[in-house]
Amino acid sequence: xxxxxxxxxxxxxxxxxxxxxxxxxxxxxxxxxxxxxxxxxxxxxxxxxxxxxxxxxxxxxxxxxxxxxxxxxxxxxxxxxxxxxxxxxxxxxxxxxxxxxxxxxxxxxxxxxxxxxxxxxxxxxxxxxxxxxxxxxxxxx
Numbered sequence: 001x002x003x004x005x006x007x008x009x010x011x012x013x014x015x016x017x018x019x020x021x022x023x024x025x026x027x028x029x030x031x032x033x034x035x036x037x038x039x040x041x042x043x044x045x046x047x048x049x050x051x052x053x054x055x056x057x058x059x060x061x062x063x064x065x066x067x068x069x070x071x072x073x074x075x076x077x078x079x080x081x082x083x084x085x086x087x088x089x090x091x092x093x094x095x096x097x098x099x100x101x102x103x104x105x106x107x108x109x110x111x112x113x114x115x116x117x118x119x120x121x122x123x124x125x126x127x128x129x130x131x132x133x134x135x136x137x138x139x140x141x
Contacts, residue, residue: 007046013056013131014075016114016124017041017089020062024105035070035091042121043085047078050087050123057126058091058132059114067099071138087123094139108133 015033017039029035036056036126041047051074058070072091079086104110126134 007049007084007125008051012049012054012126013126013128013134014057014071015050015087016057016059016126017087017091017122018061018114018124019123021060024063026060028065029093033093035089035093037070037090038086038088039122040084041078041087041123046123046125047085047087050074050078052076052128055125055131056089056091058093060097061114061118065097065099065103066115067097067103068134068138069093069097084127096139098134098137098139102137103134106133116121 018037019035019039024036041050054074056072056073056074057068060066060069061123070091070093074087075090076088079088100115103112104115110131113120114124114132117124
């Protein structure tokens with residue numbers, strides 16, 4: 001029997017691209033007003049579910065204001081560059097992040113995957129129910 005997959009297209013609300021500012025500088029992205037246009041992702045069943053047009057949230061970890069810093073869309077199919085799988089995105093950044101403290105205080109969001117498995121490789125995800133709770137809180141880009 002194959003292992004159970006937590007992410008399905010039916011359950012998907014949005015992909016979550018995580019950025020550790022200790023490894024990837026936020027300064028150029030903040031100056032540009034958007035996340036970089038391509039992110040390394042794990043080559044696994046999740047990467048095979050990624051489709052252009054799907055929602056994507058930009059999660060900044062290892063930062064005093066960790067949380068969702070932007071929201072956008074997948075802009076193309078994942079492809080290999082420099083021996084690693086990358087996904088193209090367009091993610092405008094918010095003027096102010098939606099912090100992890102705010103999110104974790106809301107019923108139904110404290111169990112988001114980025115809280116349960118913060119070290120997991122990109123992409124992470126939120127389900128449709130979680131996205132419905134997050135969407136009204138997202139600041140304007």
